Amino acid sequence: KAGVTQTPRYLIKTRGQQVTLSCSPISGHRSVSWYQQTPGQGLQFLFEYFSETQRNKGNFPGRFSGRQFSNSRSEMNVSTLELGDSALYLCASSLGPGLEETQYFGPGTRLLVL
Amino acid sequence: GDSVTQMEGPVTLSEEAFLTINCTYTATGYPSLFWYVQYPGEGLQLLLKATKADDKGSNKGFEATYRKETTSFHLEKGSVQVSDSAVYFCALTRGYQGAQKLVFGQGTRLTINP
Numbered sequence: 001k002a003g004v005t006q007t008p009r010y011l012i013k014t015r016g017q018q019v020t021l022s023c024s025p026i027s028g029h030r031s032v033s034w035y036q037q038t039p040g041q042g043l044q045f046l047f048e049y050f051s052e053t054q055r056n057k058g059n060f061p062g063r064f065s066g067r068q069f070s071n072s073r074s075e076m077n078v079s080t081l082e083l084g085d086s087a088l089y090l091c092a093s094s095l096g097p098g099l100e101e102t103q104y105f106g107p108g109t110r111l112l113v114l
Numbered sequence: 115g116d117s118v119t120q121m122e123g124p125v126t127l128s129e130e131a132f133l134t135i136n137c138t139y140t141a142t143g144y145p146s147l148f149w150y151v152q153y154p155g156e157g158l159q160l161l162l163k164a165t166k167a168d169d170k171g172s173n174k175g176f177e178a179t180y181r182k183e184t185t186s187f188h189l190e191k192g193s194v195q196v197s198d199s200a201v202y203f204c205a206l207t208r209g210y211q212g213a214q215k216l217v218f219g220q221g222t223r224l225t226i227n228p
Contacts, residue, residue, distance in 0.1 A: 004157075031214050043203065043218040056215050090157055094214060101146060101207055101214055105158040 001027055004093050004106035012112045018079040021109045025072050025093030032074040033103060034066060037088040049074055050096050086113045116141040120204050120219035127194055128227050135189040135222045137204035145206040147180055147187040148216070152201045196226045
């Protein structure tokens with residue numbers, strides 16, 4: 001079974017631009033979560049989607065948003081990029097609430113904001 | 115709120131040495147506990163997990179036991195190899211009906227010298 005895939009793997013943007021990252025979960029997984037990893041703050045939860053609905057959201061500004069499609073694929077968007085948004089963005093999928101909650105991670109998208 | 119504390123790194127050992135990475139947690143209810151490993155330039159890989167008190171997770175020679183009385187989930191391996199060099203993250207999540215949100219420790223960088 002294929003793992004979690006994320007595209008693109010690397011991205012360079014400039015301040016003020018916006019970016020969209022994509023995540024395809026493991027087949028049969030309906031829950032997708034996003035995390036930001038930085039050297040200073042470590043791994044922080046961004047949000048979780050299940051059945052096209054955002055179930056949980058971390059403590060990030062409104063510039064960070066996401067969505068989930070009917071096939072469980074998810075996208076996250078960051079608008080008005082800031083230098084501090086440079087990070088590794090990780091997507092994880094799981095079967096969903098009430099089921100096995102183990103999350104499996106993709107390889108990440110490394111975003112550099114100049 | 116929920117939190118995870120890991121022993122500070124970096125940790126440097128010689129090949130075939132015994133490894134312990136300490137992890138303690140603070141959480142209400144009955145969290146599930148995980149160890150993830152991150153190799154350079156990659157996403158997170160699930161190493162092992164435990165979902166209830168006294169459970170022992172094991173994989174690839176690594177073990178960790180869920181100790182509710184000491185709120186700990188220490189990672190151990192009897193004989194490390196150079197290929198075990200990576201960053202190790204301890205994490206928790208709430209039970210099946212809870213939020214699908216992982217709370218991570220700060221990570222412990224492990225280097226094994228031949």
